[in-house]
Amino acid sequence: MTEHSCGGPTDGQRSTALAGRERIRPDRPEWAAGEIPAHRRPLPLITRDALTVRTARPTHDRLAALNEERHVGTWTPEVARLREQGAAIRRETLTDLEKYLQQLTGSVERNGAVVHRAGTPAEARAVIARIARENGVRLAVKSKSMATEEIHLNAHLNAEGVEVVETDLGEYIVQLADERPSHIVGPALHKSRQDVTDLFGQLAGAELSGEPEDLAAFARTRLRADFKAADLGISGVNFAAADTGTLAIVTNEGNADMVTSQPRVHVAVMTVEKVIPRFADLGVLVPLLCDAATKQRVSVYQTLVNGPRRAGESDGPEQLHLVILDNGRTKALGTPQEEVLACIRCGNCQISCPVYRTVGGGHPYSAVYGGPIGAVLSPLIGDPGTDSDLPFLSSLCGACYDACPVKIPIPDLLVNLRAQHESAPAAGAARAGWRAWGLAWRTGAGFRATLAAARLAGRLLPDRLLARLPGPGRGWAAGRALPPLREAGAFRRWFRRYDERRAATRKRDGRQG
Amino acid sequence: MNQELAELFRDRLAEAGGSAELTASHDEALSLVREWAGDRPVLVDDHPDLTGLEVAGDRPPDPWDAEVGVTGVLGAAADTGTLALGPAPGRPRGTAVLPGTHLAVVPLSRLHADYAALIMALGRLDPLPSGLQLVTGPSRSGDIESAMIQGMHGPRAVRVAVYPDR
Numbered sequence: 001m002t003e004h005s006c007g008g009p010t011d012g013q014r015s016t017a018l019a020g021r022e023r024i025r026p027d028r029p030e031w032a033a034g035e036i037p038a039h040r041r042p043l044p045l046i047t048r049d050a051l052t053v054r055t056a057r058p059t060h061d062r063l064a065a066l067n068e069e070r071h072v073g074t075w076t077p078e079v080a081r082l083r084e085q086g087a088a089i090r091r092e093t094l095t096d097l098e099k100y101l102q103q104l105t106g107s108v109e110r111n112g113a114v115v116h117r118a119g120t121p122a123e124a125r126a127v128i129a130r131i132a133r134e135n136g137v138r139l140a141v142k143s144k145s146m147a148t149e150e151i152h153l154n155a156h157l158n159a160e161g162v163e164v165v166e167t168d169l170g171e172y173i174v175q176l177a178d179e180r181p182s183h184i185v186g187p188a189l190h191k192s193r194q195d196v197t198d199l200f201g202q203l204a205g206a207e208l209s210g211e212p213e214d215l216a217a218f219a220r221t222r223l224r225a226d227f228k229a230a231d232l233g234i235s236g237v238n239f240a241a242a243d244t245g246t247l248a249i250v251t252n253e254g255n256a257d258m259v260t261s262q263p264r265v266h267v268a269v270m271t272v273e274k275v276i277p278r279f280a281d282l283g284v285l286v287p288l289l290c291d292a293a294t295k296q297r298v299s300v301y302q303t304l305v306n307g308p309r310r311a312g313e314s315d316g317p318e319q320l321h322l323v324i325l326d327n328g329r330t331k332a333l334g335t336p337q338e339e340v341l342a343c344i345r346c347g348n349c350q351i352s353c354p355v356y357r358t359v360g361g362g363h364p365y366s367a368v369y370g371g372p373i374g375a376v377l378s379p380l381i382g383d384p385g386t387d388s389d390l391p392f393l394s395s396l397c398g399a400c401y402d403a404c405p406v407k408i409p410i411p412d413l414l415v416n417l418r419a420q421h422e423s424a425p426a427a428g429a430a431r432a433g434w435r436a437w438g439l440a441w442r443t444g445a446g447f448r449a450t451l452a453a454a455r456l457a458g459r460l461l462p463d464r465l466l467a468r469l470p471g472p473g474r475g476w477a478a479g480r481a482l483p484p485l486r487e488a489g490a491f492r493r494w495f496r497r498y499d500e501r502r503a504a505t506r507k508r509d510g511r512q513g
Numbered sequence: 514m515n516q517e518l519a520e521l522f523r524d525r526l527a528e529a530g531g532s533a534e535l536t537a538s539h540d541e542a543l544s545l546v547r548e549w550a551g552d553r554p555v556l557v558d559d560h561p562d563l564t565g566l567e568v569a570g571d572r573p574p575d576p577w578d579a580e581v582g583v584t585g586v587l588g589a590a591a592d593t594g595t596l597a598l599g600p601a602p603g604r605p606r607g608t609a610v611l612p613g614t615h616l617a618v619v620p621l622s623r624l625h626a627d628y629a630a631l632i633m634a635l636g637r638l639d640p641l642p643s644g645l646q647l648v649t650g651p652s653r654s655g656d657i658e659s660a661m662i663q664g665m666h667g668p669r670a671v672r673v674a675v676y677p678d679r
């Protein structure tokens with residue numbers, strides 16, 4: 001085909017893994033996009049569409065199979081013990097989160113790293129962009145991190161002229177497809193083998209074998225070139241030990257080992273609740289996380305970072321930065337919702353959730369985090385009011401609680417958030433309307449008056465009124481129609497006539513008898 | 514007791530896709546490693562447990578070109594089959610992740626019963642090394658329809674020689 005078809009970076013591009021990206025023909029619904037549209041359509045419409053997309057059914061089936069195979073929601077006696085210990089450890093820090101964050105900061109600084117506290121995504125992005133600029137970074141490799149999804153880091157760094165390459169295989173797949181992760185541990189769970197074959201084939205500009213081994217080899221070769229060439233490694237943090245300043249990153253692929261050891265600068269991004277009291281707690285939390293996330297005793301790699309490279313060492317970053325992001329989380333402290341901060345991001349609640357499975361994974365939630373954890377976490381982070389309707393995407397069946405390794409009472413939190421949503425000002429108008437309706441229909445005269453008003457409105461308003469609604473209302477109105485208002489009260493009129501006829505008949509029969 | 518732990522380590526590492534041989538002596542462990550490495554381009558860590566190891570392969574000028582990496586360990590966990598490595602001068606992080614094969618020697622005195630005990634032991638190191646790599650079997654991915662792919666970014670093969678040291 002073209003001279004690029006063998007792969008390899010073209011002019012102005014340094015990434016090998018992303019070479020040929022322009023050949024990819026995006027094939028995804030708008031609500032799966034990497035960047036969530038600012039004014040998204042109402043959830044009921046998105047979820048209705050989600051049920052009809054090609055990937056919904058196979059994704060449901062894959063998730064349901066995982067739920068079965070892993071016996072999600074049941075625990076062996078050993079892990080049940082870890083679960084009790086882990087649940088307690090995760091709540092220790094919540095009693096005085098700031099104290100633990102201070103302790104962590106001190107330890108990490110003693111280890112020779114720089115700590116940056118960021119209240120908002122904008123602050124976090126600015127810090128990382130500055131580090132990239134100061135170090136002349138052109139190419140960054142990243143190991144899986146939901147915190148960086150939350151701050152939309154890739155788009156921001158791209159705008160600064162830095163290419164960012166996702167190196168977790170699932171993340172690489174969704175990055176190429178211009179999508180968001182649909183599951184917090186398995187970002188590409190919604191993709192079939194054929195989807196990946198097509199995607200990589202478009203990237204390569206050539207037909208590829210659809211064997212998972214071959215597809216992985218294709219990705220490995222390209223990503224390896226970027227591990228070697230990158231100036232900056234970006235990672236998340238699964239646990240940060242306050243006592244030693246250790247940043248623990250859990251992977252199966254080994255990409256975190258690459259990202260934290262080969263580039264000359266490493267930026268680790270964590271959200272405030274990732275802090276744990278002690279290094280020794282890793283002995284409980286790592287096996288617990290791995291059992292819940294992938295049913296492994298432990299994952300293949302735990303990468304523990306205790307600082308930049310030391311004198312005499314030949315690899316490891318020369319600079320280590322830790323960005324600690326709040327993004328609204330500390331608001332929850334001291335409220336019942338603080339429980340959500342115990343989460344260790346295993347993704348088990350997502351797999352256990354019948355709603356999440358049915359809508360084909362996390363995309364229709366239209367937030368960075370989908371599923372049960374997303375429905376309780378997303379309303380907390382970001383702008384107030386955003387995603388406050390997510391808690392309604394639940395049947396409250398309780399499977400997520402059974403599945404949670406740290407025993408977060410997700411159903412209770414969902415109910416609290418629903419109540420908050422209903423008492424918000426936006427819900428006030430609706431409530432006033434219901435109240436007025438209730439008052440009006442308390443008397444016969446009021447009831448008859450509303451019917452007359454409806455008939456009048458039916459005569460005056462155009463038939464296709466709903467289709468003419470402006471702005472976001474149009475989305476809601478699509479596929480809906482007003483009832484024929486001029487027929488309001490038709491049943492009563494029919495019944496009155498029926499009653500009169502029956503009375504007349506009875507009178508006649510009575511005379512005869 | 515030590516023998517039982519060693520057998521548990523071997524079985525659990527095998528479950529994770531790696532393999533371990535229980536040898537009778539340090540010398541036997543080293544000669545196994547030499548055999549496993551063959552004459553492929555190799556990185557050998559500067560580690561006291563590897564003193565006396567002679568491998569046939571050369572050290573490539575660029576570590577990315579190595580096919581085999583040989584390391585010692587700070588410790589290991591029997592119930593998970595986990596190895597713990599720490600960087601130091603002469604012991605780069607890359608040895609265990611850049612090449613396609615990772616070979617390691619584990620003395621029984623550093624084999625802990627379980628993962629939590631290994632973590633406790635590592636936490637007592639003073640000073641802690643600048644990093645710790647905990648490795649349980651070969652690199653893998655389940656990101657394509659949950660099919661198990663061995664050897665994603667890190668090694669495709671992890672082989673360990675365990676030996677008694679007291």
Ligand code: SF4
Nearest residue numbers: 343344346347349404
């Ligand atoms: S809420 Fe519980 S089950 Fe869900 S991701 Fe967090 S830790 Fe896992």
